[in-house]
Amino acid sequence: xxxxxxxxxxxxxxxxxxxxxxxxxxxxxxxxxxxxxxxxxxxxxxxxxxxxxxxxxxxxxxxxxxxxxxxxxxxxxxxxxxxxxxxxxxxxxxxxxxxxxxxxxxxxxxxxxxxxxxxxxxxxxxxxxxxxxxxxxxxxxxxxxxxxxxxxxxxxxxxxxxxxxxxxxxxxxxxxxxxxxxxxxxxxxxxxxxxxxxxxxxxxxxxxxxxxxxxxxxxxxxxxxxxxxxxxxxxxxxxxxxxxxxxxxxxxxxxxxxxxxxxxxxxxxxxxxxxxxxxxxxxxxxxxxxxxxxxxxxxxxxxxxxxxxxxxxxxxxxxxxxxxxxxxxxxx
Amino acid sequence: xxxxxxxxxxxxxxxxxxxxxxxxxxxxxxxxxxxxxxxxxxxxxxxxxxxxxxxxxxxxxxxxxxxxxxxxxxxxxxxxxxxxxxxxxxxxxxxxxxxxxxxxxxxxxxxxxxxxxxxxxxxxxxxxxxxxxxxxxxxxxxxxxxxxxxxxxxxxxxxxxxxxxxxxxxxxxxxxxxxxxxxxxxxxxxxxxxxxxxxxxxxxxxxxxxxxxxxxxxxxxxxxxxxxxxxxxxxxxxxxxxxxxxxxxxxxxxxxxxxxxxxxxxxxxxxxxxxxxxxxxxxxxxxxxxxxxxxxxxxxxxxxxxxxxxxxxxxxxxxxxxxxxxxxxxxxxxxxxxxxxxxxxxxxxxxxxxxxxxxxxxxxxxxxxxxxxxxxxxxx
Amino acid sequence: xxxxxxxxxxxxxxxxxxxxxxxxxxxxxxxxxxxxxxxxxxxxxxxxxxxxxxxxxxxxxxxxxxxxxxxxxxxxxxxxxxxxxxxxxxxxxxxxxxxxxxxxxxxxxxxxxxxxxxxxxxxxxxxxxxxxxxxxxxxxxxxxxxxxxxxxxxxxxxxxxxxxxxxxxxxxxxxxxxxxxxxxxxxxxxxxxxxxxxxxxxxxxxxxxxxxxxxxxxxxxxxxxx
Numbered sequence: 001x002x003x004x005x006x007x008x009x010x011x012x013x014x015x016x017x018x019x020x021x022x023x024x025x026x027x028x029x030x031x032x033x034x035x036x037x038x039x040x041x042x043x044x045x046x047x048x049x050x051x052x053x054x055x056x057x058x059x060x061x062x063x064x065x066x067x068x069x070x071x072x073x074x075x076x077x078x079x080x081x082x083x084x085x086x087x088x089x090x091x092x093x094x095x096x097x098x099x100x101x102x103x104x105x106x107x108x109x110x111x112x113x114x115x116x117x118x119x120x121x122x123x124x125x126x127x128x129x130x131x132x133x134x135x136x137x138x139x140x141x142x143x144x145x146x147x148x149x150x151x152x153x154x155x156x157x158x159x160x161x162x163x164x165x166x167x168x169x170x171x172x173x174x175x176x177x178x179x180x181x182x183x184x185x186x187x188x189x190x191x192x193x194x195x196x197x198x199x200x201x202x203x204x205x206x207x208x209x210x211x212x213x214x215x216x217x218x219x220x221x222x223x224x225x226x227x228x229x230x231x232x233x234x235x236x237x238x239x240x241x242x243x244x245x246x247x248x249x250x251x252x253x254x255x256x257x258x259x260x261x262x263x264x265x266x267x268x269x270x271x272x273x274x275x276x277x278x279x280x281x282x283x284x285x286x287x288x289x290x291x292x293x294x295x296x297x298x299x300x301x302x303x304x305x306x307x308x309x310x311x312x313x314x315x316x317x318x319x320x321x322x323x324x325x326x327x328x329x330x331x332x
Numbered sequence: 333x334x335x336x337x338x339x340x341x342x343x344x345x346x347x348x349x350x351x352x353x354x355x356x357x358x359x360x361x362x363x364x365x366x367x368x369x370x371x372x373x374x375x376x377x378x379x380x381x382x383x384x385x386x387x388x389x390x391x392x393x394x395x396x397x398x399x400x401x402x403x404x405x406x407x408x409x410x411x412x413x414x415x416x417x418x419x420x421x422x423x424x425x426x427x428x429x430x431x432x433x434x435x436x437x438x439x440x441x442x443x444x445x446x447x448x449x450x451x452x453x454x455x456x457x458x459x460x461x462x463x464x465x466x467x468x469x470x471x472x473x474x475x476x477x478x479x480x481x482x483x484x485x486x487x488x489x490x491x492x493x494x495x496x497x498x499x500x501x502x503x504x505x506x507x508x509x510x511x512x513x514x515x516x517x518x519x520x521x522x523x524x525x526x527x528x529x530x531x532x533x534x535x536x537x538x539x540x541x542x543x544x545x546x547x548x549x550x551x552x553x554x555x556x557x558x559x560x561x562x563x564x565x566x567x568x569x570x571x572x573x574x575x576x577x578x579x580x581x582x583x584x585x586x587x588x589x590x591x592x593x594x595x596x597x598x599x600x601x602x603x604x605x606x607x608x609x610x611x612x613x614x615x616x617x618x619x620x621x622x623x624x625x626x627x628x629x630x631x632x633x634x635x636x637x638x639x640x641x642x643x644x645x646x647x648x649x650x651x652x653x654x655x656x657x658x659x660x661x662x663x664x665x666x667x668x669x670x671x672x673x674x675x676x677x678x679x680x681x682x683x684x685x686x687x688x689x690x691x692x693x694x695x696x697x698x699x700x701x702x703x704x705x706x707x708x709x710x711x712x
Numbered sequence: 713x714x715x716x717x718x719x720x721x722x723x724x725x726x727x728x729x730x731x732x733x734x735x736x737x738x739x740x741x742x743x744x745x746x747x748x749x750x751x752x753x754x755x756x757x758x759x760x761x762x763x764x765x766x767x768x769x770x771x772x773x774x775x776x777x778x779x780x781x782x783x784x785x786x787x788x789x790x791x792x793x794x795x796x797x798x799x800x801x802x803x804x805x806x807x808x809x810x811x812x813x814x815x816x817x818x819x820x821x822x823x824x825x826x827x828x829x830x831x832x833x834x835x836x837x838x839x840x841x842x843x844x845x846x847x848x849x850x851x852x853x854x855x856x857x858x859x860x861x862x863x864x865x866x867x868x869x870x871x872x873x874x875x876x877x878x879x880x881x882x883x884x885x886x887x888x889x890x891x892x893x894x895x896x897x898x899x900x901x902x903x904x905x906x907x908x909x910x911x912x913x914x915x916x917x918x919x920x921x922x923x924x925x926x927x928x929x930x931x932x933x934x935x936x937x938x
Contacts, residue, residue: 009689
C-alpha cells in the first residue's frame with residue numbers, strides 16, 4: 001500500500017459509492033416487492049420520496065466517480081516514477097494483476113451509471129413513473145458492479161509494491177508480443193483508419209436514420225458501441241503515433257500526459273460522452289411506446305442522438321487535427 | 333438561457349439571500365471547513381514542493397553511484413576501481429568523490445562536508461564554502477567570520493568562509509560545507525588513493541540497467557545506486573509523510589462531516605417553517621433539494637477556495653511554518669528557504685474529492701429529509 | 713371544475729393516534745365562482761381544502777381537476793399540477809421573513825425557471841394592482857396585516873393560477889380590511905377565476921359575492937347552500 005492523498009481520495013469515493021450502491025440496491029429490492037402507485041398510503045408516499053433520495057445520491061456518487069476515473073488514470077501516470085520500469089500509467093497499472101481490471105470496472109461503472117441516470121430521468125417524466133420497476137431491476141444489477149469496482153481498486157492499491165519491476169508501455173504496445181494490446185498496436189495504420197472512418201459513417205447513417213424514422217435508436221446505440229471499440233483500437237494503432245510523432249509509440253495513456261498537451265482528453269472526453277449518450281438513447285428507445293412517455297420520450301431520445309452525434313463529431317475533429325498537425329508521415 | 337439554467341439561477345439567488353439571513357450559523361461552518369481544507373492542502377502542496385526541490389537537486393546528480401561494501405557497510409573505495417568502470421561501454425565518465433558527515437559539537441548540528449566535483453566550485457585550500465544554514469546555526473554576527481571546526485575537545489581548525497550559498501535548493505544544501513581536497517583528506521584523515529564513492533555519468537539513460545549489470549560482474553563487492561533509486565526513495569518518503577498527515581486530517585474530516593450532518597438535520601424551527609412554506613406554494617422536493625445543494629455548494633466552494641488560498645500562502649509565503657518539522661524531517665538545521673510556487677490540477681482534484689465529497693455526502697440525507705416535508709403541514 | 717368522489721383521509725394511519733379527517737366526501741366545485749367551506753374547527757374543512765388544492769393525496773377516493781384524475785399522481789406531478797393551477801393564501805399568510813415583498817411574490821415561480829425580467833415585471837404589475845407597488849422592496853416583516861395579506865394574494869397569483877385557495881383569510885382582519893379582501897375576491901372572480909375558501913367568519917359566508925357555502929361537520933358535508 002502506498003499512502004498518498006490521491007489514493008486516499010479514490011478509496012474514499014469508492015467507499016461512498018459502495019455504500020450508496022448497497023443501500024439503494026436493498027431499497028430497489030423493497031421497491032420491486034412493494035411498489036404500488038395506486039395506493040395513497042403513507043408507506044407508498046414514503047417510498048416515492050425515497051426514490052427522490054436514491055436519484056440524488058446516485059447522481060452525486062456518479063459525478064464523484066467520473067472525477068475519480070480521471071484522477072485514477074492521472075494518478076497512475078504520476079506514480080509511474082515510483083516503479084522501476086514504468087514510464088506512464090501503463091506501467092503503474094501493470095504493477096499487479098488488478099490494475100487494468102480495476103480501470104475496466106471503473107469504465108463499466110461509468111457507462112452503466114450513465115445509462116441508469118438517463119433511465120431515471122425518463123422515468124420521472126412519466127406521470128405514473130412507468131419505468132420504476134425496470135429502473136430498480138437495473139439498479140440491483142449495477143450495485144454488484146460498483147462493489148466489484150471498489151474491491152478491485154482496493155486490492156490494486158493494497159498490492160502496490162514499489163520493488164516490483166513492471167513493464168512500460170513501449171513493451172506492452174509493441175507488435176512483437178503475443179497479446180491483445182500488441183495485436184491492436186500491430187493493426188496496420190491504414191486498416192485502422194479505414195475501420196474508424198467506416199464505423200464513423202455507420203454511426204452517422206444509423207443516427208440520421210433514427211432521427212428521420214423516429215425509431216431504431218437501438219441500431220444507433222450498437223453502431224456507437226462498435227465505434228467506441230474501433231476508436232480505442234485506432235487510437236492505439238495509429239492516432240497515438242501521430243500525436244507522439246513516432247511510428248512505434250502506441251501507448252493509449254501517454255497521450256494524457258502534459259508533454260503531449262493533454263491531447264488524450266480531447267479524444268477520450270467526447271468519445272466517452274458520445275458512447276454513453278448513444279447507449280442510453282438505444283436503451284430508452286425500448287420504452288418509447290410506454291403510454292405515459294409517448295409525448296416526451298421521443299424528444300429526449302432525439303436530443304440524445306443529436307448530442308451523441310455532436311460528441312462523436314468532436315472526437316472526429318480531434319482525430320483529424322491530430323493527424324493534420326503531426327510531423328509524422330505514415331502514408332505516401 | 334434555457335429554463336433549466338434559469339431555474340438554477342433563481343434557486344441560487346434564493347440560496348444567496350437565505351445564506352445572508354443566517355450568517356452566523358453558516359459562517360461557523362465555513363470557518364471550520366476552511367481550516368480543514370487548509371490543513372490538507374498545506375500538507376499536499378508542501379510535500380509536492382519538497383518533492384520538486386529534491387527532483388531539482390537530483391537532476392544534477394550523477395546517473396549512478398558506486399560504493400564499496402565491507403561487512404555490509406559502506407567503506408572507502410579504491411581509485412583503481414574507476415578504471416574498471418570507465419572501461420564499460422556507454423560510461424561517459426567516472427570520478428571519485430569525497431564527502432562525509434561531520435558532527436559539530438558547538439552547534440549540535442550535523443554538517444555534510446564535500447569536495448565539489450565542479451572545479452569552479454572548489455574553494456582555495458584553507459577556505460570553505462558553506463550552506464546558508466551554517467552561519468545561522470553558529471550564530472555568526474558578521475559576514476567574514478571564520479569557521480572553526482573541532483574534531484575532539486581541545487582541537488580546533490580554522491577555515492575562512494569564502495562564500496555562502498543562497499537558498500535556491502536550500503533543502504539539500506543548507507548544511508553543506510565545501511572543502512578543497514587536500515583540506516578534506518587532512519581533516520578527516522583519509523589516505524590518498526581512496527574515495528568515499530564513485531560517481532558515474534552515463535550518456536543514454538536507457539542503458540543504465542545494462543551498465544549496472546556489467547559493472548556488478550566486474551566489481552562483485554560494490555553496491556550500485558542509480559539516480560532513479562534515490563528519486564524513488566525521496567518520492568516515497570515525501571508522499572508517505574503527506575499521506576500520513578492527510579490520514580490524520582481524515583479524522584478531522586470525519587468529525588467535520590458528522591458536524592455538518594448534524595447541522596443540516598437539526599433545522600431551526602424558522603428554517604423548517606420556511607421549507608414548509610416553499611413546499612406549500614409549489615416547490616417540489618427536488619426543488620428544495622436543489623436549493624439546499626446550492627447552499628452546500630456555496631459553502632463548500634467558499635471554504636475550499638479560502639482554505640486552498642490560505643494553504644498556498646502558508647506553504648509558499650511562509651515556507652509552511654506550521655508543518656515544516658513534520659514534513660521535512662528532524663534535523664537541527666532547518667533550511668530557511670522559499671519553495672517555488674507550484675500547484676497542479678491533480679492536487680486540486682484530489683483535495684476537492686477528499687474534502688468536499690465527504691461534506692456533501694454527509695449532508696445529502698438530512699437535506700432530503702428536510703425536503704420531504706408534507707406540503708400541507710403548514711395548513712394544519 | 714373540481715370533483716371529488718367518495719374521498720376519505722386518514723392521518724397517522726396504523727398508529728394509535730390515527731385520525732379520520734374526512735369520510736366519504738362527494739363534491740363538485742363550480743368554476744368561476746366563489747365557494748366557502750364553513751364549519752367548526754376540527755370539522756375537516758382545512759383537510760378538504762388541502763386535498764382540493766392538490767397538496768395532499770386522499771387515502772381513498774378520487775379527485776378530478778378539469779376532468780383529469782389527480783388523486784393517483786406521484787407527489788412530483790401533484791406539485792406540478794398544484795403550482796400551475798392553484799394559488800394559496802394561508803391563514804397566517806406565511807410570507808418568508810427577511811426577504812422583500814417582491815422576492816416573496818416571485819418565489820412560487822422559481823421552480824418553473826421563468827425569464828427573470830418578465831417575472832419581475834409581472835410581480836410588480838400584480839403588486840401595483842393590489843396597491844402595494846410602493847412597498848415592493850420592503851422586507852415583509854414591516855408590512856401591516858392587510859398589506860401582508862395582499863402580498864400573499866399577489867404571491868398566490870404569480871403563476872397565473874386559475875383557482876385561488878384561501879384558508880381562513882379574514883381571521884386576522886378587521887371589518888374594513890375584510891371588505892377590502894372581499895372586493896379583491898370579487899374582482900378575481902370577475903376575471904374568470906375560481907375562489908375556494910374556508911371560514912368560520914359570518915362576514916364571509918353572508919357576503920353577496922359568495923356563490924356556494926358548504927357546511928362541514930366531523931369530516932362530512934352536513935349541508936350546502938348556493
